[in-house]
Amino acid sequence: MTHTVDATALANRSSDIFDTHQSALHRRTDRMFAVLMGLQWLGALLTALVLSPRTWAGTSSEVHPHVWAAGVLGLVVASLPVSLSLLRPGGVSTRFSIAVAQALTSGLLIHITDGRIETHFHIFGSLAFLAVYRDVRVLLIYSGVVVVDHLARGLFWPQSVFGSDLVSVWRPLEHAGWVVFENVFLILTCLSGRRDLRELASRQARLELAQGEIQARVVEPLMDSARELTEAMLSLTITTEDQRRMLSRQAQALSETQVTATEIQRTSEETSRQAEVIMESTTQAGDAGTTAQAMIGKSMLGLEGIRSQASELSGQLEKLGARARKLNDIAATVKDLADQSNMVAVNAAIEAARSGETGRGFAVVATEMRRLARQSQQATGEVRVILDETMKSIQAVMTASKRGSERMSMDLEVVRESGESLRGLTSMMENSTDSVRRISAAVGQQAAGVSQLFGAVNDLSAMMTETLGRLDSAASATVALQSVTDRVQRVIQTYQPESHRPS
Numbered sequence: 001m002t003h004t005v006d007a008t009a010l011a012n013r014s015s016d017i018f019d020t021h022q023s024a025l026h027r028r029t030d031r032m033f034a035v036l037m038g039l040q041w042l043g044a045l046l047t048a049l050v051l052s053p054r055t056w057a058g059t060s061s062e063v064h065p066h067v068w069a070a071g072v073l074g075l076v077v078a079s080l081p082v083s084l085s086l087l088r089p090g091g092v093s094t095r096f097s098i099a100v101a102q103a104l105t106s107g108l109l110i111h112i113t114d115g116r117i118e119t120h121f122h123i124f125g126s127l128a129f130l131a132v133y134r135d136v137r138v139l140l141i142y143s144g145v146v147v148v149d150h151l152a153r154g155l156f157w158p159q160s161v162f163g164s165d166l167v168s169v170w171r172p173l174e175h176a177g178w179v180v181f182e183n184v185f186l187i188l189t190c191l192s193g194r195r196d197l198r199e200l201a202s203r204q205a206r207l208e209l210a211q212g213e214i215q216a217r218v219v220e221p222l223m224d225s226a227r228e229l230t231e232a233m234l235s236l237t238i239t240t241e242d243q244r245r246m247l248s249r250q251a252q253a254l255s256e257t258q259v260t261a262t263e264i265q266r267t268s269e270e271t272s273r274q275a276e277v278i279m280e281s282t283t284q285a286g287d288a289g290t291t292a293q294a295m296i297g298k299s300m301l302g303l304e305g306i307r308s309q310a311s312e313l314s315g316q317l318e319k320l321g322a323r324a325r326k327l328n329d330i331a332a333t334v335k336d337l338a339d340q341s342n343m344v345a346v347n348a349a350i351e352a353a354r355s356g357e358t359g360r361g362f363a364v365v366a367t368e369m370r371r372l373a374r375q376s377q378q379a380t381g382e383v384r385v386i387l388d389e390t391m392k393s394i395q396a397v398m399t400a401s402k403r404g405s406e407r408m409s410m411d412l413e414v415v416r417e418s419g420e421s422l423r424g425l426t427s428m429m430e431n432s433t434d435s436v437r438r439i440s441a442a443v444g445q446q447a448a449g450v451s452q453l454f455g456a457v458n459d460l461s462a463m464m465t466e467t468l469g470r471l472d473s474a475a476s477a478t479v480a481l482q483s484v485t486d487r488v489q490r491v492i493q494t495y496q497p498e499s500h501r502p503s
Helices: 007-051 065-087 092-112 121-133 136-156 158-162 170-355 360-494
Strands: 054-057 060-063
Touching (some): 007 065, 007 092, 121 136, 121 170, 136 170, 158 170
8 A cells, every 4th residue: 555645744744753852862861961960079079088188288287179179169060950951951051051061070070180091081971971962062062161171271280181280282182182083973973863863753754644644544443443343342242141131031931931831741641641531431421322222222112012012902902892882782682672572471471361271381481481581681781790890891901001001102202202312412422422532632632732842842941051051152252352352452552643542
């Protein structure tokens, strides 16, 4: 991907970064020299106290001027740059005053050590320290003060700078030459350092500008996506927790349903067994009803036969009664004939008595005829009595036969109604048997359905347990994904400029 950067914005930002780094370097170096000034002042004081604490004039002594110079003059020299370093760190006047004070400190240390050559290395060390500023002006100011100091004291007080009373202009110039020699390399180093710093600032500016574009094109959308992903993870976590609580309640309810389904299964099995027993009892009752219906049918046939015979007997008795009535009529006729014969005999007897002897034989015949007529009348009376009793008996038998026939008809009707009722009961039993059979089949299907329901509840319980496990895994994965998202956000924030980072 190619990024186009505005040259003016690049130059401005590069200059700002360079100034920022340079200012930070100056502030750090100012603080370093503030500490160094204090240490140098203490070092100068300790050196003066060690090398020449007192000066003697005969038997009297007093504090050596080097001690006063180190204590008072060193404090005066160090106080201004230390104050500026604390109050105005990074300022131009601060580092210039540090350069002058450092040069004066070098001269003070050389004076305290009576111009020892080793102490002159403090000048070269100070130049190295001052080169940290990467400011050529600081090196030139320090070097100028050192050269002026060497020339002035080399001409007017060589003992304090070279440790010798020999006045020579070439020796200060020689020292100045070595200072210039070092300055050449230090100046080149400073210029190279500034050039590197400018290049680094330019690279950083280019990187920041490119990063700004990346920020707008990639990082900000990625941050928004990460933020949305975090919110989605939070929502997913809440939803997962809610689902887990809901599934826990459902699992508890399912467990209770499983217990209820077990009880229903047991009840259904018991109901199926009871239905089978009822179906067997109903079948037996139906068989018994069919048998009883057949027996009632046979009884009805027998009763029909008896009623037919009773009807025939009643008919025969009616015929017998009719014949008895005819015999009674004949007997009445015979009686009438006997009465007429008796009357004839009586008349014949009367006539025979009238005839005398001639009619005696006829009288015997008439008497015999009267006896026979009486016997006929008597026999006819007896026959009529017998016939009357016979007719009464026949009438009683006919009445009993009719009553028996009627009762037989009534009983037959009752039996027929009983047969019909039993037939209806048998039909109802058959229907009940069919119903019980259907109920038994339904109960069997219900038992099978309950078994399937029980199996489904068990499967659902297993699935619920598995779902809870998956939800726990999903929750763990959500937590892990949230951790990854947080790490991604932290990585993205490392590519954000400090001004765009959340506080």
